[in-house]
Amino acid sequence: MxxxxxxxxxxxxxxxxxLSPLISPKPLALPGAHVVVTGGSSxxxxxxAIECYKQGAFITLVARNEDRLLQAKKEIEKHxxxxxxxxxxxxxDVSQDYSQVxxxxxxxxxxxxxxxxxxxxxxxxISGKFEDxxxxxxERLMSINYLGSVYPSRAVITTMKERRVGRIVFLxxxxxxxxxxxxxxxxxxxxxxxxxxxxxxxxVKPYNVYVTVAYPPDTDTPGFAEENKTKPLETxxxxxxxxxxxxxxxxxxxxxxxxxxxxxxFRMLSLLYLRxxxxxIRRCMVERTKYEITDKTA
Amino acid sequence: MxxxxxxxxxxxxxxxxxLSPLISPKPLALPGAHVVVTGGSSxxxxxxAIECYKQGAFITLVARNEDRLLQAKKEIEKHxxxxxxxxxxxxxDVSQDYSQVxxxxxxxxxxxxxxxxxxxxxxxxISGKFEDxxxxxxERLMSINYLGSVYPSRAVITTMKERRVGRIVFLxxxxxxxxxxxxxxxxxxxxxxxxxxxxxxxxVKPYNVYVTVAYPPDTDTPGFAEENKTKQGNFxxxxxxxxxxxxxxxxxxxxVTSIxxxxxxxxxxxxFRMLSLLYLRxxxxxIRRCMVERTKYEITDKTA
Numbered sequence: 001m002x003x004x005x006x007x008x009x010x011x012x013x014x015x016x017x018x019l020s021p022l023i024s025p026k027p028l029a030l031p032g033a034h035v036v037v038t039g040g041s042s043x044x045x046x047x048x049a050i051e052c053y054k055q056g057a058f059i060t061l062v063a064r065n066e067d068r069l070l071q072a073k074k075e076i077e078k079h080x081x082x083x084x085x086x087x088x089x090x091x092x093d094v095s096q097d098y099s100q101v102x103x104x105x106x107x108x109x110x111x112x113x114x115x116x117x118x119x120x121x122x123x124x125x126i127s128g129k130f131e132d133x134x135x136x137x138x139e140r141l142m143s144i145n146y147l148g149s150v151y152p153s154r155a156v157i158t159t160m161k162e163r164r165v166g167r168i169v170f171l172x173x174x175x176x177x178x179x180x181x182x183x184x185x186x187x188x189x190x191x192x193x194x195x196x197x198x199x200x201x202x203x204v205k206p207y208n209v210y211v212t213v214a215y216p217p218d219t220d221t222p223g224f225a226e227e228n229k230t231k232p233l234e235t236x237x238x239x240x241x242x243x244x245x246x247x248x249x250x251x252x253x254x255x256x257x258x259x260x261x262x263x264x265x266f267r268m269l270s271l272l273y274l275r276x277x278x279x280x281i282r283r284c285m286v287e288r289t290k291y292e293i294t295d296k297t298a
Numbered sequence: 299m300x301x302x303x304x305x306x307x308x309x310x311x312x313x314x315x316x317l318s319p320l321i322s323p324k325p326l327a328l329p330g331a332h333v334v335v336t337g338g339s340s341x342x343x344x345x346x347a348i349e350c351y352k353q354g355a356f357i358t359l360v361a362r363n364e365d366r367l368l369q370a371k372k373e374i375e376k377h378x379x380x381x382x383x384x385x386x387x388x389x390x391d392v393s394q395d396y397s398q399v400x401x402x403x404x405x406x407x408x409x410x411x412x413x414x415x416x417x418x419x420x421x422x423x424i425s426g427k428f429e430d431x432x433x434x435x436x437e438r439l440m441s442i443n444y445l446g447s448v449y450p451s452r453a454v455i456t457t458m459k460e461r462r463v464g465r466i467v468f469l470x471x472x473x474x475x476x477x478x479x480x481x482x483x484x485x486x487x488x489x490x491x492x493x494x495x496x497x498x499x500x501x502v503k504p505y506n507v508y509v510t511v512a513y514p515p516d517t518d519t520p521g522f523a524e525e526n527k528t529k530q531g532n533f534x535x536x537x538x539x540x541x542x543x544x545x546x547x548x549x550x551x552x553x554v555t556s557i558x559x560x561x562x563x564x565x566x567x568x569x570f571r572m573l574s575l576l577y578l579r580x581x582x583x584x585i586r587r588c589m590v591e592r593t594k595y596e597i598t599d600k601t602a
Contacts, residue, residue, distance in 0.1 A: 010572060098433040130498055131455050135396040138448045142440055146486060150436045157429050178551030179496020188444060191493030195485035198477025200428055206586045234501075 026208075028167050028259045031056030033116040036108060038094050038152050041068040043221035044171065045121030046075070047251035052117070053087070054079045055255075060088045060108040060115075062152070063122070088112060094122045095148035098155075105155040115156045117167040117258065120149035123189075125173075125227035127182040127235055138185045145189035150196065157204065166209040169258045170197045174217050174242070182235030186227075212258040218244045234284045312557060324506075326465050329354030331414040334406060336392050336450050339366040342469065342514065343419030344373070350415075351385070352377045358386045358406040358413075360450070361420070386410060392420050393446035396453075403453040413454045415465040418447035421487075423471075425480040436483045443487035448494065455502065464507040468495045472513050472541065475548040479585060496552055503553075511552075513545060543570050 035052045039045040040061035049059050053076050061076075063069050069089040076087050088111055092104045109115060123145040126137050153168050160166025175183045176190025194213055201211035218224060218239055228236075333350045337343035338359035347357050351374050359374075361367050367387040374385050386409055390402045407413060421443040424435050451466050458464030473481045474488025492511055499509040546563045547570040554560040 014572070014575070130501055131452060131459075135449075135452065139441075139445060142444065142490070143437075146440065146490070147437055150482075150486075151433075154429060154433065161429075175497075176493065179493045179498070179500060181497065181500040184448075184494055184497040184501070187493035187497045188448075188490040189493075192440070192444070192486040192490035195474065195477045195487075195489030196482050199473075199479065199482040199485045200477070202477065202479045202581060202585065203428055203482070205582055206589045 028117060028165075030255075030259065033057045034060065034108075034112045034114065035117045035119065036060040036062060036105070036115050036152070036156070037119045037121060038062040038148065039120075039122035039171075041065060041072040043121070043223050044216065044219060044247045044250050044254075045119065046072050047247040048119050048121065048169075048254060049087075050076050050079055051248075051251045051255045053077075053085065054081065056081055056085070057117075058086050058088075058112045060090065060112060062090050062092060062094060062104060062108075064091060064093050066091045086112060093148075094152055095143045098151045101151040102155045105152065109159070114159050114163060116165065117169065118152055118156050119169040119171075119254075119258070120152060121171050122148045122152075123171060123223070125186050125223055126230060127186060127227050127232065128230045129182060129232055130184040132232075133185055133230075138188070141185045141189045142192065145186075146192045146196070149193060153196075153200070157200075157209070160209045161204060161207040164208045166204075166207075167212065167258050168197075168200070168209065169212045169214065169254060170194075171254075172197075172213050172215050174215050176213075177215050180235065181238060182232045210258075212254070214250070214254045214257070216245065216250045216254075217242050219247050219250050220244055221247050237284070312560070326415060326463075331355045332358065332406075332410045332412065333415045333417065334358040334360060334403070334413050334450070334454070335417045335419060336360040336446065337418075337420035337469075339363060339370040341419070343417065344370050346417050346419060346467075347385075348374050348377055351375075351383065352379065354379055354383070355415075356384050356386075356410045358388065358410060360388050360390060360392060360402060360406075362389060362391050364389045384410060391446075392450055393441045396449045399449040400453045403450065407457070412457050412461060414463065415467065416450055416454050417467040417469075418450060419469050420446045420450075421469060423484050425484060427480060428482045431483055436486070439483045439487045440490065443484075444490045444494070447491060451494075451498065455498075455507070458507045459502060459505040462506045464502075464505075465510065466495075466498070466502075466507065467510045467512065468492075470495075470511050470513050472515050472544055474511075475513050475544045479581065492552075499553055513541060515541060543573065546570055547574055 030052055033052075033056075035049070035057045037045050037049045037052075037059060040049045040059070041063035045063075049061060049072070053059050059076060061069055061072060063072075066089070069091060073087045073089050088108060090104045090107060092100050094101050105115065124141065126133065126141060128137075149170055156166070156168070160168075170193050172193045173186070173190040175187045176194050179187040179191070197211050197213040204211065224244075231239075328350055331350075331354075333347070333355045335343050335347045335350075335357065338347045338357070339361035343361075347359060347370070351357050357374060359367055359370060361370075364387070367389060371385045371387050386406060388402045388405060390398050392399050403413065422439065424431065424439060426435075447468055454464070454466070458466075468491045470491045471484070471488040473485045474492050477485040477489070495509050495511040502509065543566075546566050549563050554563070
């Protein structure tokens with residue numbers, strides 16, 4: 001009897017919460033919208049730009065390398081659906097200096113109007129054991145992946161709050177949901193993105209600005225190729241438990257989730273996964289120790 | 299029938315996991331152990347140093363300000379339980395330069411032997427709205443709270459792995475479990491600590507080195523006495539009933555060191571998620587009310 005009452009009560013509360021107007025934000029209309037994509041010259045960023053462009057948006061691509069920006073621009077423009085669409089390219093390092101980033105956003109807004117959606121794709125990945133990774137890597141990854149998302153977001157947030165409309169997308173990673181072997185520096189930067197996004201969303205929700213955090217799995221991009229260069233064996237073996245995606249798949253899902261604004265069993269499964277990871281790591285360690293012993297006795 | 303089978307199967311798997319030798323790490327013996335506490339001259343760090351000292355450890359305090367270090371040293375030494383105990387003070391900024399930190403750890407190890415436990419308490423907190431906080435704050439908090447934990451950890455990890463014993467403690471925060479209004483810069487740095495700790499734990503587990511992440515409430519420093527995290531090597535360390543709920547709710551893919559912890563998480567997850575949604579709704583209401591008030595105030599200001 002008590003259980004029944006409790007269930008009804010919970011269901012009622014959840015219903016209330018569901019009907020709360022904040023739950024169903026109006027979808028962002030992409031045709032004519034101004035979308036800024038940092039890290040938009042390659043990888044997931046470029047695919048997101050293409051996806052938005054295909055749906056009628058005006059794109060500002062932000063990245064460091066001018067040649068790659070122009071190449072990406074040409075590729076994106078192939079997907080135009082009308083004559084008015086524009087792809088603007090601006091070259092800057094989004095992690096270096098906030099005033100530079102502010103300036104870039106200002107330029108973009110002068111040409112294409114206020115920013116409706118900002119997609120923070122600028123980022124890089126380096127993997128390796130905690131004591132093997134170069135010491136500067138911790139700061140570098142945090143700078144590019146985290147500060148490089150903070151600065152552009154800060155440059156657009158005031159206008160978005162004033163206009164009472166906006167979308168900010170952050171690219172975290174599955175490594176930002178679980179700390180994995182070989183990703184001490186990378187996971188930290190991607191976890192930080194999540195903390196930033198959660199706190200930011202709480203601040204901007206009353207202003208009809210919505211934050212999306214994406215957690216892509218291993219995706220077939222130049223960034224991933226870079227990550228694989230120094231990847232330890234344990235990390236590679238663990239990664240084999242999930243499949244690799246194409247950036248197009250990832251981009252489509254991210255854009256869909258950004259426009260529209262949504263355990264028990266999973267926890268058990270996650271415990272099983274963790275155990276298998278630990279087993280892989282332990283086996284590698286045993287192998288390595290054996291190898292060192294035979295090496296010494298040889 | 300199927301449900302029964304499924305339950306038995308799950309129970310069997312969990313039992314296996316329980317019996318796995320990695321589940322019950324030998325408690326670290328504090329008497330005679332060398333404990334390094336960064337940020338140990340004040341706050342939680344100082345209290346942790348006192349607590350370890352009371353249990354017989356040899357302490358190395360690391361902080362920036364020499365006067366406060368000496369004051370803390372005097373305070374800690376009052377709690378000595380034998381003649382041999384030592385409190386060593388070394389002044390350095392743990393977030394500036396890795397080679398300096400490496401040097402400090404080397405000095406400490408020359409005087410008090412290899413480090414058995416490292417407690418990363420060096421940190422600071424600044425809160426404010428995302429667009430109001432000084433731009434440099436994001437980098438500063440990340441530098442002190444995150445890099446300031448990375449560098450000392452890196453300086454001790456190789457020796458700990460060689461000796462096959464060690465504890466590394468990270469201080470996150472409840473703001474590192476949930477991103478809160480006004481904590482964009484701080485929450486990010488504390489979430490980063492969690493990612494670091496999870497990844498590091500996965501790497502060092504086979505070497506009998508254990509990582510603990512603490513999620514203290516973001517207010518006054520509570521007594522460290524009620525926390526036995528150093529003895530059991532729990533991954534999650536939380537305080538109070540709110541803390542318990544948050545830790546269970548946000549356990550995510552964090553590892554467990556005890557079967558009861560895992561079972562508790564499995565059973566309470568759904569309920570706590572519902573509770574968390576209620577909490578979030580009340581936060582949103584508070585924020586929305588404040589915003590409406592503020593807008594009204596601005597309108598009356600203009601018409602005045």
